[in-house]
Amino acid sequence: MNMHFPSSTAVALAPAVQTFLDGGPKFLIDGRLVGSEAGGAIDVRNPATAQVVATVPEARESDIDLAVKAARRAFDDGPWTRMTPAERGKLVYRLGEIIERHAEEFAQLESLDNGKPISEARAADVPIAHNTFYYMAGWATKIAGSTLSPSVPGEFHAYTLREPVGVVGQIIPWNFPLMMAAWKLAPALATGCTVVLKAAEDTPLSALRLAQLIVEEADFPPGVINIVTGYGETAGASLVAHPLVDKVAFTGSTEVGKLIVKAAAGNLKRLTLELGGKAPTIVFPDADLDLAIPGVTMGSFFAQGQVCVAATRIYAHKSIFDRLIDGMTEAAGRIKVGPGLDSATQMGPLINAAQLERVTGYVQSGRDEGAHVQVGGDGFPGSAGYFLKPTILTDANPTMKVVREEIFGPVVVAQAFDDWELDRLAAEANNTEYGLAASVWTQNASVAQKMARRIRAGTVWINCHHVFDPVLPFGGYKQSGWGRENGASALENYLETKAVTMRL
Numbered sequence: 001m002n003m004h005f006p007s008s009t010a011v012a013l014a015p016a017v018q019t020f021l022d023g024g025p026k027f028l029i030d031g032r033l034v035g036s037e038a039g040g041a042i043d044v045r046n047p048a049t050a051q052v053v054a055t056v057p058e059a060r061e062s063d064i065d066l067a068v069k070a071a072r073r074a075f076d077d078g079p080w081t082r083m084t085p086a087e088r089g090k091l092v093y094r095l096g097e098i099i100e101r102h103a104e105e106f107a108q109l110e111s112l113d114n115g116k117p118i119s120e121a122r123a124a125d126v127p128i129a130h131n132t133f134y135y136m137a138g139w140a141t142k143i144a145g146s147t148l149s150p151s152v153p154g155e156f157h158a159y160t161l162r163e164p165v166g167v168v169g170q171i172i173p174w175n176f177p178l179m180m181a182a183w184k185l186a187p188a189l190a191t192g193c194t195v196v197l198k199a200a201e202d203t204p205l206s207a208l209r210l211a212q213l214i215v216e217e218a219d220f221p222p223g224v225i226n227i228v229t230g231y232g233e234t235a236g237a238s239l240v241a242h243p244l245v246d247k248v249a250f251t252g253s254t255e256v257g258k259l260i261v262k263a264a265a266g267n268l269k270r271l272t273l274e275l276g277g278k279a280p281t282i283v284f285p286d287a288d289l290d291l292a293i294p295g296v297t298m299g300s301f302f303a304q305g306q307v308c309v310a311a312t313r314i315y316a317h318k319s320i321f322d323r324l325i326d327g328m329t330e331a332a333g334r335i336k337v338g339p340g341l342d343s344a345t346q347m348g349p350l351i352n353a354a355q356l357e358r359v360t361g362y363v364q365s366g367r368d369e370g371a372h373v374q375v376g377g378d379g380f381p382g383s384a385g386y387f388l389k390p391t392i393l394t395d396a397n398p399t400m401k402v403v404r405e406e407i408f409g410p411v412v413v414a415q416a417f418d419d420w421e422l423d424r425l426a427a428e429a430n431n432t433e434y435g436l437a438a439s440v441w442t443q444n445a446s447v448a449q450k451m452a453r454r455i456r457a458g459t460v461w462i463n464c465h466h467v468f469d470p471v472l473p474f475g476g477y478k479q480s481g482w483g484r485e486n487g488a489s490a491l492e493n494y495l496e497t498k499a500v501t502m503r504l
Ligand code: NAP
Pocket: 171, 172, 173, 174, 175, 198, 199, 200, 201, 202, 230, 231, 232, 233, 235, 236, 237, 240, 251, 252, 253, 254, 256, 257, 259, 260, 274, 275, 276, 277, 307, 308, 406, 408, 436, 480, 481
C-alpha cells in the first residue's frame, strides 16, 4: 500500500481557482452574488491535510427566506415561466457548456473540497455533470400531455397539461457535489421550476463556483436559480419547512430523509428522496474473474467507497471465493492512496474526521463480531488527513452490523455461498432495509436476467458496477428513497398533471 504525498505529480491550482477561493465565495440569490445576511461563515477544509482552504457564507433562516422569496417571485411573476420551452432548453444547455468550458477548474475544486482523486473528478464527476445538463436541456421541448377519451355521456374534448410544480428546495450531500447539483438543477429547470439549492457544508465550493459562473456567463432571469450553503439542521431545515416551497428534492442519509418527510408535512410539499444503500454484489461460479476482480474492486473503492451504491456486500460462490478475494486483496493493496490533488492518487481521504471515526468504528465492530480483516483496516498514522486504506472483511455473516448497516467508506464485507438456488440467493441479497443498487457477475445471460428480476433495487448492473448516465433512471426501492433521478423519470419529480375537460 502506497501513501502518495505531493511530489512531481501534485497538481498546481489553476489561477481562476485560487482567485475564487481567495475572493470569498458567495451565494447566488435573486440574480446577485451576496454574502450571508445573517453573517455566518463556514471554514472549508481539504480532507487530505485538514487545512482550511476557503471560507464560505453560512445561510441561516433569513438567508433562506430571501432565496425562497426570490424563487417564488421568479416563478409567479417572472419572464421564466412565460419563456418558450426552446428558450428554456437553451439556458439549461448553457449550464452544461459553462461546466465543460471550466472543466479543469471544477475538477480541481471537487478534488480539493471532497478529497476525491482528481483523475476521478476529471473522468466522472465533471463530464457527468455537464452531460446531465445537455441531456435535460433536450427534454425542455419534449414535455407533453395526452389527449383522452372520457366515457361519460356527451361529446368531450379532454387532455392533460404538464406544468412545473413551482418553487423547489434542493438539498445535496458531499460525496459528488457537482454531479448532485446537476442531477437536481437540470431536470427542475428543464420543466420550468425555480430552485433554491443548498450544497453540503463539507463541500460547498463547486456549487458556489457554478453560482458565480451563472452570473458571469449565463442569462437566467433573477431568482430562477438560487444557490446557498449552510448547515443541514439550520439552513436545510428552514428550506424544508418554508411555506412558499412547493417541493423538496433531497439526497442524503435515510435518517435525515425521514426527518424531511415529517418537516415537509406542514404544507404537504411534494418530495423526492435519494437515500442510503447497501448494494449486494453477487459473483456466480462462472463469472469472468478477469472482469470481476477489477470490476468489484472499483465498485467497492471508487470515491473512497463513500457512494450510496458502492459494492459493499459481496456474495461469491465458494468455488471462486478465494480467487476473487485474493485478486481483490492484491488489487486493493496496489491502490495508491493519497491527496486528491496528486494526479497519481487512485483513492483519496474520507470526507472529514467524524466520517473516518465512524468508518473505522465499523471495522472495529466487524473485528469484534468475528470478521477477518483480509486487507486494510487502518490509516496512515502521522498523517493529518482522513485516510483509511481499502478494506476487505471476510468471515462475515448476516447478523453482523457490518453486513446490515451502511458504512459509507472503503470497507466491504465478503461472504461465500454454496447453494445457488436463485430465489434463496435473491432473498439474501434483498435482506436489507435498502433497495438502491446491486451487481451480478456471471456469463450465463439467463441467470443474470433472472437475478435482475428478483433483486428489489432501483439499479441492477450486470458484469459492471458504477455505470452512470443521464439516460439511466436512478433511485431506490424500500427505504432507499422515493422517485427517480435521471432519464425521463426525473421530469416526473418536477411536473404536475392537469386534466382539462371541455363539453363540446
Ligand atoms: P446527510 O447528513 O443526510 O446530509 C445530506 C444533506 O442534508 C446535507 O446537505 C445536509 O447538510 C442536509 N441535512 C442534514 N440534516 C438536515 C435536516 N435536518 N434538514 C434538512 N437538511 C439536512 O447525509 P451525509 O452524511 O451528508 O451523506 C451521506 C449519506 O447520504 C449516506 O447515508 C448516503 O447513502 C446518502 N447518499 C445517498 C445518495 C443517493 O443518491 N441515494 C447519494 C449520496 C449520498 P450538511 O451536511 O451541510 O449539514
